[in-house]
Amino acid sequence: MSSAPILKIDQIDVFYGDFHALWDVSLTISKGDIVSIIGANGAGKSTLMYTIAGQHVPANGTIEFMGDRIDGMGPHLSVGKGIALVPEGRRVFPRLTVYDNLIIGAYTPRARANIDENIKKIHDLFPILAERGNQRSITLSGGEQQMLAIGRALMSEPELLLCDEISLGLAPVVIKSIYKQLEVISQEGLTIVLVEQDVKRSLRFADYAYVMLEGKIALQGKAVELGEDQVKKAYFGM
Amino acid sequence: MIREPFKYRWLVLGALFILLATLPVWGSDYMLLLGLLFCLYAALSQMWNLLTGYSGLLSLGQQAFIGFGGYTMAVTTSYYNINIWLSILAGGVTSVLLALFMSLFIFRMSGIFFAIGTWIFAEILMLWFSNWEYVKYGTGLFVKPPNPPSMTMIYYAALTMGVAALATVYLILRSKIGLGLMAMRDNEAVSSSMGVEIFRSKLFCFLVAAFITGTTAGVLYVFQIFIQPYKAFAIDWTVSLVFIVIIGGIGTIEGPIVGSLIFVLLSQYLSEYGHISLLLLGIIAIIIILVAPKGIMGTLQEKTGFELLSPRRLFSEEPG
Amino acid sequence: MEALMQPVINGILLGGLYAVIALGLTTMFGIVKLVNLAHGDLMILSSYLSLALVTYLGINPFVSLIFVVPIMFVVGFALQKYLLNRVLGKEMEPPLLVAFGVSIILQNLLLLVFTPDAKGIMTVISVKTIQLGNIHLPVLYLADFVIGCLVIFFLRLFYNKSFLGRAIRAASDDVGAARLMGIDTSNIFAIAMGIAMITAAIAGVLVGMTFTFYPHTGPQYLIISFGVIIIGGLGSMRGAFVGGIILAEAQLLGAHFTGPGYQLLIGYAVLLIILAIRPQGLFGQAH
Numbered sequence: 001m002s003s004a005p006i007l008k009i010d011q012i013d014v015f016y017g018d019f020h021a022l023w024d025v026s027l028t029i030s031k032g033d034i035v036s037i038i039g040a041n042g043a044g045k046s047t048l049m050y051t052i053a054g055q056h057v058p059a060n061g062t063i064e065f066m067g068d069r070i071d072g073m074g075p076h077l078s079v080g081k082g083i084a085l086v087p088e089g090r091r092v093f094p095r096l097t098v099y100d101n102l103i104i105g106a107y108t109p110r111a112r113a114n115i116d117e118n119i120k121k122i123h124d125l126f127p128i129l130a131e132r133g134n135q136r137s138i139t140l141s142g143g144e145q146q147m148l149a150i151g152r153a154l155m156s157e158p159e160l161l162l163c164d165e166i167s168l169g170l171a172p173v174v175i176k177s178i179y180k181q182l183e184v185i186s187q188e189g190l191t192i193v194l195v196e197q198d199v200k201r202s203l204r205f206a207d208y209a210y211v212m213l214e215g216k217i218a219l220q221g222k223a224v225e226l227g228e229d230q231v232k233k234a235y236f237g238m
Numbered sequence: 239m240i241r242e243p244f245k246y247r248w249l250v251l252g253a254l255f256i257l258l259a260t261l262p263v264w265g266s267d268y269m270l271l272l273g274l275l276f277c278l279y280a281a282l283s284q285m286w287n288l289l290t291g292y293s294g295l296l297s298l299g300q301q302a303f304i305g306f307g308g309y310t311m312a313v314t315t316s317y318y319n320i321n322i323w324l325s326i327l328a329g330g331v332t333s334v335l336l337a338l339f340m341s342l343f344i345f346r347m348s349g350i351f352f353a354i355g356t357w358i359f360a361e362i363l364m365l366w367f368s369n370w371e372y373v374k375y376g377t378g379l380f381v382k383p384p385n386p387p388s389m390t391m392i393y394y395a396a397l398t399m400g401v402a403a404l405a406t407v408y409l410i411l412r413s414k415i416g417l418g419l420m421a422m423r424d425n426e427a428v429s430s431s432m433g434v435e436i437f438r439s440k441l442f443c444f445l446v447a448a449f450i451t452g453t454t455a456g457v458l459y460v461f462q463i464f465i466q467p468y469k470a471f472a473i474d475w476t477v478s479l480v481f482i483v484i485i486g487g488i489g490t491i492e493g494p495i496v497g498s499l500i501f502v503l504l505s506q507y508l509s510e511y512g513h514i515s516l517l518l519l520g521i522i523a524i525i526i527i528l529v530a531p532k533g534i535m536g537t538l539q540e541k542t543g544f545e546l547l548s549p550r551r552l553f554s555e556e557p558g
Numbered sequence: 559m560e561a562l563m564q565p566v567i568n569g570i571l572l573g574g575l576y577a578v579i580a581l582g583l584t585t586m587f588g589i590v591k592l593v594n595l596a597h598g599d600l601m602i603l604s605s606y607l608s609l610a611l612v613t614y615l616g617i618n619p620f621v622s623l624i625f626v627v628p629i630m631f632v633v634g635f636a637l638q639k640y641l642l643n644r645v646l647g648k649e650m651e652p653p654l655l656v657a658f659g660v661s662i663i664l665q666n667l668l669l670l671v672f673t674p675d676a677k678g679i680m681t682v683i684s685v686k687t688i689q690l691g692n693i694h695l696p697v698l699y700l701a702d703f704v705i706g707c708l709v710i711f712f713l714r715l716f717y718n719k720s721f722l723g724r725a726i727r728a729a730s731d732d733v734g735a736a737r738l739m740g741i742d743t744s745n746i747f748a749i750a751m752g753i754a755m756i757t758a759a760i761a762g763v764l765v766g767m768t769f770t771f772y773p774h775t776g777p778q779y780l781i782i783s784f785g786v787i788i789i790g791g792l793g794s795m796r797g798a799f800v801g802g803i804i805l806a807e808a809q810l811l812g813a814h815f816t817g818p819g820y821q822l823l824i825g826y827a828v829l830l831i832i833l834a835i836r837p838q839g840l841f842g843q844a845h
Contacts, residue, residue, distance in 0.1 A: 053738065079740035091735035093728045104728045107721065108740040156740065296651065343834040349650055350593045354784045355833055358826050361781060365823040473777055477662055484655060513666040520663040527652050527659070528644060 006031040006160060006191050007052065012061030012071070014044075014051050021047045022058070023215045029160070029208075034182075034192045036202035036223065039212035040235060045195040046088060048212070049162045052193070053085035054078030066159065080108040084158035088165040088195075090149040094138035098129055101137050101148055105155030114157065122151040125181050143174035150178070160191045167196065179205060199231055213237045247546050258397055262390045274393045274461060275502045277400035279482060281454040283494035284403040285447040286479040291489035292411065292419050293443040296349070298476050299356025300451055302340070302363050303333040305470035307452025308459040309373060315383040322383040326395070326456030333452025337445050345441065357473065364471035378466030381459055392461050399454045406446060407491060408547055415439045423489070477516075481523045487533030491547040496534050563693055565810040571699035572810065573803030574706030575768065578761040579779055580786035580798045581713065582754030588793025589730040589750050590646060592653050596637075596661035597783060599776030600755060603664055604630055604762025606672055606771075609679050619679045619767050626759045634755030639748035646747075661776065668773035679766040702764050706802075709760055714795055716753070726750045785829045789840050801840075805829070 007029040014022040022044050029035050039045045050056050052063065055075050063071040070078055079085075084105075093101050102122060106115050123130035126147040132140060137148055146166055153161060163182070167175040179201075186192055196202040203209060203223045211219040211234040219226070219234035261273045282300065289295040307329035315325040344355035368376035387395075410416050418439050459465045478501065486497025501519070508515035530537040538544050583597045594600075604626050611622040637660065645652040686697040717723035729736040729743045736743050765771065765779065782805065790801025805825055812824025832840060 055734075055737065075737045076740050076742045079738065085738050087735060087738060091732055091738075093731040093735065095731050096724065096727055100724050100727075103721070104724050104736075104739050104741075107725055112721070152739070290651070296654070343830050346834055347837045350654070351788070351833060351837055353654075354781075354788070355830065358781060358784075358830055358833075362823060362826045362830070365820070365826070369819045369823070477658070480655060480658060488651075513669045517663055517666040517670075520659045520666070524641070524656055524659040524663075527656050528641075531645075531652055 004031055005029060006066055008064040009052070010062045010064070012051065012058035012063065014047055014056050014058050016047075021215055022051065024061075025215075025217055026061075027210055027217065027220070029191060029193065031159075031191055032186070032189050033207045034186055034194065034205060036194045036196060036206035036209040037212060038196065038199055038202050038209060038231060038235060039218075042214075043212040044215040045212055046164055047215075049085060049164050049193070049195055052078075052160075053083055053162055055085075079156050079158075080110060082110075082157070082159035083162065084153035084156045084160070085162040086149050086153045086164060086166055088168065090142075090145045092137040092140075092145050092148050092152065095136060097134050098137050098140065098148055099133040101152050102129070102155050105152035106157075108156055111156045115155070118155050118157065122154055125154075125184065126151055143170050143178070146170060146174075146178060147181075150182075154185070158190065160193065161185070162193045162195075164195045165197065166194075167198065167201070175201075199228065199235065203228065203231065211235055250546060255401070258400075262393055267389075270389060270393055272502055272506060274396045275506075276498050277393075277396035278454055278458050279478070279498040279501060280495050281396075281399040281403035282451055282475070283479045283482040283486070283498055284400075284407050284491075285451050285454075286476070287483045287488065287490075287494050288407050288410065288443055289447050291483065291493075292407075292416070292423065293440050294419075294422065295440055295444060296353040297356045297447075298353045298473065299340075299358075299360040300447075300479055301471050301473060301475040302336065302356065302360035303448045303451040304455040304458070304475050305360070305363055305367065305465075305467065306336050307333045307455035308465045308470050309367065309379070310452070311456035311459055312379045312381045312465050313373065316379060316381060319384045322385070322387055322460060323395075325383070326453055326460065329456035330449040330453035333448040333455075334445050336452075337448035341441055341444060345437070345444075357476075360471050360473070364467050367467035367471065373467075376467055378464055378469075381463050381465065383460070387460065392457065395457045395460070396454075399450070399457055403450050403454070404491070404495070404547075406450060410443065410446065411491070415442060419443070481519050483533070484523045485526055485533055487535030487537070487539075490533070490535040490539060490545075492545075493533050493535040500534075560692060562811075562814070565814045566807065567693060567695065568699060569807035569810040570803055571695075571703040572806040574703035574799070575699075575761070575764055575802070576782055576786050576806050577799045577802030578702075578706040578709050578757055578764065580783035580790075580802065581709065581757040581761070581795065583780075583783045584787045584790070584793055584795070584798050585713070585717075585757075586751060586754045587787070589726060590642075590747050591650075592642060592646065593650075593657070594642075594751075594754075595654060595657040595780065596664060596776075597657075597754075597758065598778065598780030599661045599664040599668075600630070600633065601758040601762040601765065601779055602771055602773070602776045603633075603668065604759040605679070605766030606668055606677070607759075608763045608766055609672075609677055612679055619681055619763055623760065623763055626763060627756050630755040630759035630762075631752040634758075635748045635752035637755075638751035639744065642751070643744050643747060661780075665773050665776060672773060674772055674774075676770040676772045677766075678770045679763070681767055684767065698768055702768055705760065705764060707799075709757055710795055710799055713753075713757065717795075722746075722749065781826070785825060788829055788833055791840065797840075804840075 005028045009025060009027045011024050011026050012022060013024060025048065037045050037048065047056065051058060054070065054073050054077060057072045062069055065081055065083060070081060093104065102119055106112055106118065128144055129148055129151055137145060140148060166178065182192060194202060194206065203226060206223040209221065209223045209226055210217050211231055213234060219231065258273060262270060286297065286300055289297045310329040310332040311325040314320045314328050315322050340359050344352055347355050367373050373379055418435055422436055482497035482501045483494055485500055487493030505515050508518060526533060532540060579601060583594055586592050586594050607626045607629060608619055608622040611617060611625055612619050641656055642653050645656050683697045683701065687694040688697060717727060725741050726746055729741055729746045733743050785805045786798050786801040789804050790797025808828040809821045809825035813821035
């Protein structure tokens with residue numbers, strides 16, 4: 001643990017109707033860390049991300065973010081607190097221009113003050129977004145859309161950035177450059193949570209890792225201390 | 239899920255039919271009037287339900303066939319002294335021809351455009367008839383048949399239409415066409431794999447609905463004696479049908495029957511309050527869409543499995 | 559040729575009015591895929607509100623907009639938030655039928671309050687014309703056109719440049735992602751409807767000054783709106799402007815050649831033909 005916890009999840013359970021998606025999940029994330037959440041399809045990774053982002057309400061347990069309870073705050077409020085989610089599948093607004101997508105990222109009052117400054121930062125990070133500013137975002141390539149989705153999330157000036165499957169369907173070169181830029185942001189003090197299919201890349205990149213299995217945390221530890229075999233076993237529930 | 243059909247369904251239906259068939263014998267004149275309106279609205283709403291509830295064709299232009307069928311009857315019988323029953327049938331035939339012509343345009347449209355297309359057609363007919371000397375412009379026509387039928391005769395004609403509409407919908411839904419339509423309703427993917435067949439089934443239902451609506455309108459205007467474009471081609475007809483089917487239960491065979499009964503009783507009861515009647519019906523319909531979107535019969539079916547006439551064949555599986 | 563100039567120019571001016579009438583309908587369709595069948599009646603409600611204000615307060619109809627516009631915004635907001643949002647979903651019919659119900663309720667409510675008599679909002683400019691050579695420009699039509707253009711201009715500006723406008727478009731593209739941005743989508747749709755009703759309020763006051771109206775006029779303007787949208791393409795404001803002019807030209811030129819009784823008839827016939835040839839509208843994109 002490098003410093004004070006930014007996010008503290010304590011024994012939450014999440015249901016979709018009758019389906020019990022998360023079982024008694026607890027985790028703590030330290031400020032400035034990169035945390036990786038690893039698990040097979042349906043292990044509950046995305047559910048966990050959406051719950052942190054306030055899109056699902058836990059049936060019990062608590063979520064504390066920077067010292068405040070945020071569980072059950074309502075789906076559109078957590079972003080104002082400083083949590084931004086880059087959703088799986090990118091979900092950029094297809095008919096809006098690249099520029100408008102970024103502007104919408106700064107919808108919350110706290111982010112509106114520094115729009116121009118932040119857009120400039122994001123353009124430095126991903127220059128292609130400046131070049132394509134006036135194009136509809138549906139015309140972008142997959143990698144460019146992913147950059148836009150990350151840039152849009154950063155526009156809200158988050159303290160915590162949740163990235164759900166950001167390398168899905170992208171070419172290795174593109175993935176590499178996106179991760180490089182994430183490292184840059186991380187060095188500026190942003191806390192990042194990553195959900196990835198690729199165990200190797202996750203462990204290499206992260207400070208800390210959680211392995212999920214069937215809605216529960218099966219294994220956790222510092223990324224450098226977790227062996228790949230150990231992770232794989234937990235991943236498959238062996 | 240295997241579901242027992244309601245055991246006494248033929249008993250209930252038979253009793254209802256005998257009740258209606260003997261109405262002229264035991265009922266007062268006022269009850270006969272109510273019975274007549276009930277049968278006519280049941281026939282008309284059954285057709286709107288066939289289109290919107292089963293075939294995915296949201297029609298806002300049923301008044302096109304009501305006006306066209308009614309005018310055909312009025313013109314043939316008043317101008318050419320043709321037997322009144324033949325005139326009524328002629329109204330059905332011309333409505334089918336109209337529907338065929340309309341289909342050239344509107345079957346290229348889908349969803350809301352189809353709905354608007356049917357409505358625009360009805361509006362065009364209204365404007366055309368009110369500018370047409372042959373039908374005495376907007377002043378309207380009196381129906382003067384060579385041998386005017388008695389009220390009892392008209393009532394039986396209405397009952398025939400009500401029963402015919404019910405039987406037609408029942409038979410269509412239990413035929414191959416109905417199976418296809420219901421497969422389409424339950425599963426979008428099926429419809430795209432059966433494009434041409436679905437198109438034919440929809441067109442068939444559209445033509446059948448035109449025939450029965452046009453014929454029923456003939457009976458209606460024999461009873462009303464007077465036809466006028468601004469009333470005959472008014473959207474108000476479809477408004478009533480929509481309310482009947484929504485209240486009774488869209489996509490159920492019993493829905494239009496229950497809805498018609500409520501509609502006729504309610505509008506008679508409220509008629510002394512004039513426009514409040516329609517206002518209340520509007521409010522009731524909205525409340526029903528909000529709290530029980532499947533209407534009275536649809537909700538009843540869902541909660542208790544009660545179904546008088548199942549469109550699905552016996553012991554067939556429920557979808558999903 | 560010169561005789562044609564008058565209907566052609568009137569058609570262009572009237573087209574601007576038609577475009578404003580259709581604006582609220584087309585934006586709401588673009589945003590929530592909602593076909594508001596009560597659009598025409600809500601517009602006529604604005605005409606009556608303005609008439610009541612003009613009659614009882616003795617104010618100018620344009621001044622009455624100060625009251626009618628906010629009232630209609632609230633009406634639209636409430637209608638969407640408490641009624642239509644509840645039935646928005648995969649199926650097209652429920653919201654359509656709810657709107658249909660609202661339409662019937664409004665018509666009969668207006669009938670109760672204002673009687674079935676035809677009404678009109680009189681102003682000093684009602685009968686004034688400007689002479690340009692052989693052509694008479696009715697001042698009222700000119701005002702309709704200018705105000706129509708202004709409304710379209712500002713609405714486009716709002717949707718393209720303001721935070722709220724962008725948020726509405728974002729929510730229309732992807733509701734889930736919009737929530738992640740901190741957008742309260744149920745409020746956003748209600749605001750969008752409120753704004754649609756602002757345009758309907760302006761259209762209603764203009765229509766009230768230009769034509770006579772009665773409680774059942776709503777559907778007639780709904781069909782005109784559909785005409786404009788069908789020609790111009792759904793969800794497009796520029797399309798609405800062009801669609802308005804084409805529809806008005808079809809009507810006025812039709813009336814010029816065949817007599818006024820056929821004005822509406824020819825307008826509808828043009829619509830049907832366009833619908834049959836290009837179901838997505840002249841300027842619409844195929845889906």
